[in-house]
Amino acid sequence: MSRRIALITGASRGLGKNAALHLAAQGFDIIGTYHSKAGEAQTLVTTLEQSGARAAMLQLDVGNSASFEAFASALGETLKRDFGRDHIDVLVNNAGIGINAPFAETSEAQFDQLLNIQLKGPFFLTQRLLPLIADQGRIINVSTGLTRFALPGYAAYAAMKGAMEVLTRYQAKELGQRGIRVNILAPGAIETDFGGGVVRDNSDVNAFVASNTALGRVGLPDDIGAAIALLASDGAGWVTGQRLEVSGGMFL
Numbered sequence: 022m023s024r025r026i027a028l029i030t031g032a033s034r035g036l037g038k039n040a041a042l043h044l045a046a047q048g049f050d051i052i053g054t055y056h057s058k059a060g061e062a063q064t065l066v067t068t069l070e071q072s073g074a075r076a077a078m079l080q081l082d083v084g085n086s087a088s089f090e091a092f093a094s095a096l097g098e099t100l101k102r103d104f105g106r107d108h109i110d111v112l113v114n115n116a117g118i119g120i121n122a123p124f125a126e127t128s129e130a131q132f133d134q135l136l137n138i139q140l141k142g143p144f145f146l147t148q149r150l151l152p153l154i155a156d157q158g159r160i161i162n163v164s165t166g167l168t169r170f171a172l173p174g175y176a177a178y179a180a181m182k183g184a185m186e187v188l189t190r191y192q193a194k195e196l197g198q199r200g201i202r203v204n205i206l207a208p209g210a211i212e213t214d215f216g217g218g219v220v221r222d223n224s225d226v227n228a229f230v231a232s233n234t235a236l237g238r239v240g241l242p243d244d245i246g247a248a249i250a251l252l253a254s255d256g257a258g259w260v261t262g263q264r265l266e267v268s269g270g271m272f273l
């Protein structure tokens with residue numbers, strides 16, 4: 022049986038990169054996207070290939086929906102040329118940015134940037150990629166614990182992620198007729214470059230999160246990559262339309 026293929030947006034760093042490593046270990050070939058870090062993306066291809074997976078990286082600005090047509094063409098060509106396939110089996114909508122701004126001070130420009138990258142992008146990218154996703158496939162969207170609990174400074178960011186949670190249920194309903202499972206994973210605070218690396222690099226923030234987490238520490242990329250692989254696994258085949266929080270029990 023040929024290996025299944027996962028497309029992961031934002032795979033050059035952080036959670037997307039980690040998901041690529043976990044999915045490859047579970048037998049997936051990987052097509053990742055990067056935005057600005059072509060070097061990191063190429064390094065990941067080498068690592069994945071050394072582990073026995075086939076891998077490719079494509080450039081994508083998920084905030085620019087006008088580019089999705091060309092991206093879909095490039096993906097289709099890569100699938101045929103490098104993987105001998107017409108479809109991907111799993112789409113992970115992971116790429117994203119954080120902007121920390123109090124509600125009272127959030128600018129329209131900040132709101133629009135978050136809207137384009139965190140909501141409009143995954144909405145229309147997934148729509149455009151539907152013909153390239155195999156029947157019985159999986160879509161895994163990425164939210165945040167901040168949709169369940171409120172921390173100051175994330176009103177616009179969390180509002181977009183909350184909309185992704187609603188969208189996930191509609192996608193699960195409408196794509197179920199093709200056997201496509203759609204779920205959304207909500208990480209707690211994880212040590213990555215996200216938000217300027219604040220969870221990893223600011224010891225006060227790190228200690229605050231750890232002290233409010235049942236398992237007593239902040240999250241690490243492996244905590245999330247493993248959970249994404251879990252949602253892509255055969256064992257999760259009867260799970261659709263669900264939000265899975267992966268936070269070690271933040272603010273229970």
Ligand SMILES: NC(=O)c1ccc[n+]([C@@H]2O[C@H](COP(=O)([O-])OP(=O)(O)OC[C@H]3O[C@@H](n4cnc5c(N)ncnc54)[C@H](OP(=O)(O)O)[C@@H]3O)[C@@H](O)[C@H]2O)c1
Pocket residue numbers: 030031032033034035036037054055056057058059081082083084115116117118119138163164165166207208209210211212213214215216220
């Ligand atoms: N880390 C956390 O604490 C945390 C918690 C909850 C949810 N999340 C969510 O998890 C996802 C990944 O976060 P992360 O922690 O891995 O962040 P990260 O380490 O900052 O990595 C972000 C990734 O997204 C890509 N990216 C950024 N802007 C993009 C754009 N306009 N178009 C396409 N790709 C873009 C980056 O590509 P380049 O490197 O090539 O520029 C990079 O691969 C995000 O959706 C975030 O909202 C993170």
